[in-house]
């Protein structure tokens with residue numbers, strides 16, 4: 001059965017992920033032991049440190065795929081990006097510098113700053129939705145504002161955006177607070193898919209298999225279907241998000 005990882009920094013020497021081909025291959029082998037069959041390669045783009053436009057990602061993916069084939073590592077790579085939100089995104093799409101997750105250019109992975117949701121986010125996402133594009137907000141559980149109040153995702157989800165959980169967050173790699181938020185987001189359908197965001201084989205590993213194992217079977221299957229739909233450019237169907245109720249203080 002196919003298992004797709006929708007977010008992975010496996011390309012060698014393009015960002016803070018794999019530093020060289022050797023690490024990329026080690027990551028690929030670990031992915032295979034996780035049961036992963038397909039990886040969307042998503043180097044950072046426009047995050048202030050790294051710029052990996054479409055024209056540079058495509059040959060880099062081809063190069064790594066050729067090496068995997070040579071080494072007989074049974075893994076299929078797709079071209080993608082983790083795009084940091086900027087005011088230039090619409091222009092960058094027009095200029096063909098952005099890679100979507102699917103060949104019909106529907107879904108794109110968008111990263112918000114760690115501490116903030118920029119004021120222009122809602123307007124930008126609305127414009128993308130108007131163009132038939134679907135922003136996928138990556139690791140909302142690691143953004144300070146969404147962690148403070150996961151219900152801040154609701155307006156974006158109601159607009160037709162999606163959100164992607166990072167597997168290690170659910171497993172507990174980033175600590176108890178992020179783990180709790182991750183679980184809350186899964187329980188309330190505030191995230192519709194999970195991906196590794198793996199950066200290497202020492203720190204920031206895959207943990208995708210473990211994350212799926214922590215979920216009820218039914219939810220894990222739903223999320224795996226979403227991953228396929230995102231790659232195929234098909235419409236996603238997932239239960240509607242539910243508001244997280246604030247816990248009341250008190251003993252009873």
Ligand code: FE
Pocket residue numbers: 007008009082197
């Ligand atoms: Fe990432």
